[in-house]
Amino acid sequence: MITLTVEKRDATMRAKKIREEGNIPAVVYGPKQETVSVMLPRKEFEIAFNESGESSVIELSGLGSPMSVLVYDVDLDPVTSIPRHADFYAIEKGAKVEVAIPIVFIGEAPAVKSGANLVKVLREIEVEAEAANLPHTIEVDLSVLENVDDQIHAKDVVLPEGVVLITEPNEMVALAQETIEEEETEEATESPDIDSIEVEKKGKQEEESSE
Secondary structure (H helix, E strand, C coil), X not given: CEEEECEECCCCCCHHHHHHCCEEEEEEEECCEEEEEEEEEHHHHHHHHHHHCCXXXXXXXXXXXXEEEEEEEEEECCCCCCEEEEEEEECCCCCEEEEEEEEEEECCCHHHHCCCEEEECCCEEEEEEEHHHCCCCEEEEHHXXXXXXXXXXXHHXXXXXXXXXXXXXXXXXXXXXXXXXXCCCCCCCCCCCHHHHHHHHHXXXXXXXXX
């Protein structure tokens, strides 16, 4: 399990100053956890978050007894994507939580080799489980898409033991879609009649000379 050390902070501390010192402000809260304002080294958080995402349990130390948490939300800088603030959700031991787990597509869809388009609809699946049973990712095997119009729904995804599907069972995860070829339409363009242009021009010149 990943471990992060946090430091309790005064909620009135300026976030800008905290970030200038290489830290990020954060809060810890939960059903049985009073909201606590903390801060922690940004670099350490980035490493942990890149590894855990929002679906793996992290152990927080620095607030008395170690506690298990999930990264509930991260505020990223819109330009640099550097974390600016984080929310940690304290998990009660044995309690179930609902989490969105990232999907990892594996295998190849035979239908694609026959000319179909592979369409990946969902990127994550909502599940419920005890924190200890939460998977980091969920694999979806594309090899079942053998023919055009074959589909994979949320109910078809194999989940680990102890993990319950929350996403609507009939929600589309991926499908093999028929390739629609665009027909090239050639617009018929009439080439100008050079002879008529010359005759018209000559007639105009004769009219001008007769005036």
